Amino acid sequence: MDADTQRVAVAVRNLSLALPEGGDRANAVDGVSFDLVAGEILCLVGESGSGKSMCAHALMGLLPKAVRPVSGTIRLGETDLLAQDDAAWRDTRGRRIAMVFQEPMTALNPLMRIGDQMAEVFEAHGQLTPKERRARAVALAGEVGLPNPEQIVRSYPHQLSGGQRQRAMIAMALALEPAVLVADEPTTALDVTTQAQILKLIRDLQRRRNMAVLFITHDFGVVAEIADRVLVLRHGKVVEEGPASAVLGRPQAPYTRTLLSAVPTMDPPTRPPLSGPKAVEVVGLQKTYVTGGGLWRAKRRTAAARDVAFALHRGETLGLVGESGSGKSSVARLVMRLIEPDSGRVRLGDTDLTGLKGEALRQARSRIQMVFQDPFASLNPRRSVGRIIADGPVAHGVPLSEAMERARRLLGLVGLDEKALERFPHEFSGGQRQRIGIARALALEPEVLVADEAVSALDVSVQAQVLALLEDLKARLGLSMLFITHDLRVAAQICDRIAVMRQGEIVELKTASALFANPEHPYTRALLDAVPGRVRQAA
Structure with missing residues (x-):
């Protein structure tokens, strides 16, 4: 779409937003200019910290108090948004410009x-x-x-x-x-089928209402699915802008090419088959949640695990994939004994975890550790990074001095400087916090890692780094990994085998290469077809 011949809904000119003193750079957004045209979707892409969400918040008058505009204009029609007072903003928000949050x-x-x-x-x-x-x-x-x-x-x-x-x-x-919709990462936390539905909904509503949509995302699959034009940001500056087909197909800026090269593909690498000893064996696992109910209402029963069975071999990465509510995270927690099964058995090597209690269970848990989806929520904000990593070994009887030395070594292992020992979680980026979470999980020298959506909140380049780190650690330390994800492209890159879950059941379990080459179950085929940016086959 040619912006010169279409009605410009929002015109941003030379926008600079200053960060407070002590920030990693002077400006969160530095000299950014673009037009948002009625009837188009403009995707704003870039890594975490690139300034894309700050642009969105500036358009909505929702900037943090510590961030202030120092130059430029944002015009919505004839209105200079940056010059509005609070009363004018209350009238503008919702009526002329609205936002969908992540x-x-x-x-x-x-x-x-x-x-x-x-x-x-x-x-x-x-x-x-x-x-x-x-x-x-x-x-x-x-x-x-x-x-x-x-x-x-x-x-x-x-x-x-x-x-x-x-x-x-x-x-x-x-x-x-409203004439303008700002969508800030609205599909990041959604599984592929729900994501596809929301993207289609936004596109349909945008066309029906001839809205201008500013769509913030770090997912190039989403960009390929929905964008008319693309604006690429790096360190607050525009490095590339153009029609989606040109930016995705013929990127000019080296940074854009780097981002695109980091996007995981649907082509699994060739991996040798693994059939050694079993690190984890799950047999007949059953779990039903009972919620609600009352004097006049029946209780609601939801089956999270229905006769689930699989084996995780030593040195293997087994993926659990499926939509939200399919039961994959519940199975991970059942394997960890964080929740109790109704029936079934979980064996960790030669140990039957299902029958353990008290101190015996606590000792066995040191052999299987979890990396969580949101490292900021799972890291104690009041503890230094060194103590966060050392606390597990200390709780298992390791002297503090030895545990801190182990923490120092682990930080080096996951690619962080030992100076991080004295710092706190809020002082790190999302990718760095996830590395700290991995170091903490490794502190008890486990045999098995359970990674529950461990990279879903990370942008593509950081995601690629963390996936490479997990692969490297698995090889160096002889780990086995149960990898839970709703992103099939990530599963393709890291998993030796993949189990597809639907409504508490495993409906298909194959090597990654076999699953992507020849999905047999209709549900598996539906998941693959819903991946954003994937070329659909004609029916």
Whole structure:
């Protein structure tokens, strides 16, 4: 689309946003200019810290207090957004420009029903009567494809799935029919099928309403799926801009080429078959969650594991993939004995974990450790990195001096300087925090690592570095790994075998190369077809 011949919805000119003193650079955004055109989707891409979310927050008047504009303009039609006071911003937000956030569970009010939150948008702008607001909320829920809108609007956020919560957020953003939609990583936390549905929804609504959409993402598969134009940011500066086909197919900037080369492909590398001793054996694992219920309502039963069985061989990486709610994270926690199975058996080498209790279980757990999805949430913000890593060995009787020396060695092993020992988690980037999480998991010298969505929140270049680190550590330390992910491209790159889970059952288990070359189960084929940016085969 030629911006010169189309109606410009937002014009950003020479925008610079200053960081507080002591930051890693002077400006979060440095001299950025672009046009956002009605009826187009502009994808803003770059690594964490590139300034893309700061651009989005500047458009919405939501910059942190410590970040301030020092030059440039942002014009929405004839309005200079940077010159608005708080009252003007309250009128602009929602009515002329709206935002969809990355994590709807934190953006939605957990104490309010979904319909009341939608109605609140109209109330804040003095529009419609209470009865009309309720009716409009139901209509919006139907427009964004939420099932049974009358029931959905009476539900609370925790009663909806991740995809349903994101649809509710989109409905709220579109309630007042704004000309511009800002979407900040709206599909990062979603599985591939839900992600595909949300991308299609945004594209359909954008075309139907002729909206301008600024879409923030680090996922080039999403860019290939949805973008009309692409703007690439690095250290707050624009390094490349152009039509999506040109930027993805013929990138000019070395940085863009580096980002694209880091994107995992759907082609698994050739791996020798593994059939040695079993590091973990799972037999007949069953787990059903029972929730809700009351005087007049039946309890809800959800099967997280139905007769799950598999073996993880020494030195192998076994992937567990599937949609949200498929049971893969529950199986990981059952294997770790973080939750108790209803029936079945988990063996760690020659040890039956299922029957262990107390001190015996605590000692056995040192042999199997977990790397969590969100390293910031799982690292104690009040402890230094050295103590975070050393605490596990100390709890198992290792003297503090020896544990700290082990922490020092592990930081070097995961590619961090020993000076990190005295620093705290908030002083590190997301990728660095994940390396700290890996070091902590290795501190007890385990035989097995369980990685639960360990790279899903990382941008592509950092993701590639962490995957390479895990591969290297596995080879050097003789580890076995149970790798949980909803990203099939990541699974293709790191897993020797892949088990596909659906509604608590393993529906297909093959080597990675066999699974991608010849998926047999319809559900597996549906997952592969939903990967964003993947070339679809004609039906």
